[in-house]
Amino acid sequence: MTLHRVLDPLAAHLASEVDGVRVDDVAPVATTDLPCAVLSLDAVTQTLVGVGRVPRGTRTGALRLAATVDLADPVLDLGGGDTLDLLSADRRTLTLPHGPLVRADGTPDPPFGPGDVSADDGAPFIVVAGTPAGRQVQVDPQEGTLLFGVPLATSGDLDLTYHVGQWDVVTTRVQGTLAVEVVAGTAEAVADTSRAVATALAASDPGIRTTPSSWGPVRPAELPDETATRSQVTTFQLDAELEEPVLTSGGGVISRVAVTGALSSPPDIPLPIEPFTVTRGATT
DSSP: OOTHHHHHHHHHHHHHHSTTOEEESOOOOSGGGOSEEEEEEEEEEEEESSSTTOOOEEEEEEEEEEEEEETTSOEEEEETTEEEEOBOTTSOEEEOSSOSEEOTTSOOOSOOOTTTOEEESSSBOEEESSOOOSSEEEEETTTTEEEESSOOOSSSEEEEEEEEEEEEEEEEEEEEEEEEEEEESSHHHHHHHHHHHHHHHHTOOTTEEEEEEEEOOOEEEEOTTOOEEEEEEEEEEEEEEEEEEEOSTTSSOEEEEEEEEOOOOOTTOOOOOEEEEEEEEOOO
């Protein structure tokens, strides 16, 4: 897991709690950047929660996904040398890389609207409930397909967004030292901002826990243009658990192979022949 997945939501949380302060991982270079709180992580360790890389559990709801289809080569690599054509022969029916689909609110029932699914090849298609015509598109949520009113072009990209209702997750525990450097024009502004940041961290998301570990003094500082400022560094021990979605058999293009099999029969005791289907989920 890349560490920006820890810092970005933490910065967004602090920015929403501390008014008028820029919070990110970028050091200030001009007075227009002040006041600011600059975040950094050090001595980080990561541990997968559970045994090996097995997903921790299954989530349901609405997971928003984005995909881009190369219209010149609309083929999905299933791995192991297997591929799947995403476009039908008439270039009107597109199989999405994952399915079945749900609306943005997690419900599976039509009609689907533009907030649930989008398709754009340079201009957006209009999502409709009925039979599409022209630059319209109809969603089949159970099959995970889109039916377009006109054949898609033979070149260019088709940008898609859609939602799946079930996915696996892998949870990673991240531990390390979070440093917060507050920079402002006056010592009073620095002290007030550091205290506001510490208060916000104490009430941060339950998935990201912080414990104060050091509180440095307010010191003189300078911007790159030699403008005099003040700064203060505080540190916290960070303990976070972050979930990453994993789309395997719970949401993926499925290639189906029909099989007819029979068990070996004991003498004079015929057993029925049982048809069944082997399915394979693609991880993308």
